[in-house]
Each structure stands twice: as structure tokens, then as C-alpha cells.
Amino acid sequence: MITNGTEREVIESMLDSNRQALVDSVRGLSESAARRRLVVSLTTPISLVKHAAAAERIWFQRFWAGLDESDCDGYSRRDEGTFLVADDETLEDVIAEFEQASARSRSIAARFGLDDVKDNPREGTVSMRWTLLLMLQEFARHAGHADILREQIDASAADN
Numbered sequence: 001m002i003t004n005g006t007e008r009e010v011i012e013s014m015l016d017s018n019r020q021a022l023v024d025s026v027r028g029l030s031e032s033a034a035r036r037r038l039v040v041s042l043t044t045p046i047s048l049v050k051h052a053a054a055a056e057r058i059w060f061q062r063f064w065a066g067l068d069e070s071d072c073d074g075y076s077r078r079d080e081g082t083f084l085v086a087d088d089e090t091l092e093d094v095i096a097e098f099e100q101a102s103a104r105s106r107s108i109a110a111r112f113g114l115d116d117v118k119d120n121p122r123e124g125t126v127s128m129r130w131t132l133l134l135m136l137q138e139f140a141r142h143a144g145h146a147d148i149l150r151e152q153i154d155a156s157a158a159d160n
Contacts, residue, residue, distance in 0.1 A: 008114055011132050012106070018139035019102050022052055023095055025146035033153045034091040042083040045149050048142045049094045050075075054082035055138055056101035059131055060108040063120065073100060105135075 002013035026034060026045040034046040057076035061067045069076050074097060075084075085094060114129040123130075 007129075011114075011129070011136065012109075015132055015136045015139065016102075018136055018143055019052075019098075021143035022049060022139055022146055023098065025143055025150050026091065027095065029091060029150070029153065031091060033157075035085070036149075036153060038149055038152050042080060043145060043149070044085075045146055045153070046085050046089075046091050046094050047083040048146050048149075049091075049098050050085050050089075051082040052139060052142055053094070053098040053101040055135065056098070056105045058082075059135060060105035061101075063118065064112060064128070064131065065108045073097075073104065 001017045002009050004010075005013070026049055029045055035044050037044055054075045054077075057072045057074055058078055061072045062069065062076050075081055109128060109132065112128040114132075115127055117125050117127045120126050
């Protein structure tokens with residue numbers, strides 16, 4: 001991780017670090033463990049990664065690039081559907097989807113300066129800086145959720 005660079009280099013490096021932390025928390029789980037529900041919400045290890053991929057598309061493909069939903073590379077609506085994983089999707093499929101969405105986000109973000117702004121109906125006028133920091137915060141939070149779920153899953157497996 002870059003600790004001493006331009007503001008943009010540091011922010012993007014920290015964002016990438018949080019993206020990787022989320023993937024690292026779930027990689028290696030069995031398919032059943034990845035889908036295990038340990039909380040009341042739709043949150044499972046695999047659904048956290050699926051949700052993160054949708055967040056990438058919502059903010060970078062839909063909002064910043066202005067793409068239609070049909071032009072996005074996956075689900076891109078702001079609702080609980082971001083957590084839904086099809087029965088035939090594997091954990092590796094969902095990780096690959098997230099990594100693809102992240103790569104596209106990097107490409108889109110690179111077209112804008114940190115101070116470039118757009119009007120958002122929910123948040124008001126937001127900058128690219130704000131968006132990158134929002135994603136950094138979002139993925140840090142979800143990596144933490146994934147860590148806790150992984151710890152619970154690993155502990156229950158050790159007890160058996």
C-alpha cells in the first residue's frame with residue numbers, strides 16, 4: 001500500500017487494499033460456508049462480495065460514467081438485490097465479478113479529477129474524491145463484516 005504519495009495515489013491505494021481485504025476474508029471458503037447466514041439480514045460472505053460489485057457499478061458505471069443499467073456489467077440498482085447470489089454462482093465467480101467491476105471502476109475514475117463533481121439525487125453534489133472515500137469506507141466496513149463472519153465459520157468448523 002502506498003503511504004507517501006499524492007493524495008489520489010494514497011486514496012486509491014487504500015481503496016484497493018480494502019477491496020483486497022474483502023476478497024481475502026472470503027477466499028478459500030467452501031461454497032456452503034460462503035452462503036452460510038449467521039445474521040438476520042441477507043449478509044453472507046459471498047453476498048458481501050456480490051454487494052461490493054454492485055456498489056462499484058452503481059457509483060462508477062451508473063453515476064460517474066452515466067451508463068444505462070443495460071450497459072453495466074451486472075446488477076446496478078440501489079436495493080437489496082445487490083446481495084442476491086444465484087444458486088449457480090460460485091464464490092470464485094462472484095470474486096471474479098467484483099474484481100472485474102473494480103477494474104472498470106479504476107478505469108472510469110481515472111477519467112476524472114478528484115475535484116470533479118456531479119449532482120446526485122440522494123447525496124447532492126459529490127466529488128470524485130468523495131466517491132473514492134465513500135467506496136474506501138464501504139469496503140472497509142464490509143471487509144470487517146466478512147472477517148467476523150469468517151471467524152464464526154472457522155470457529156464452528158473447528159468445533160466439529
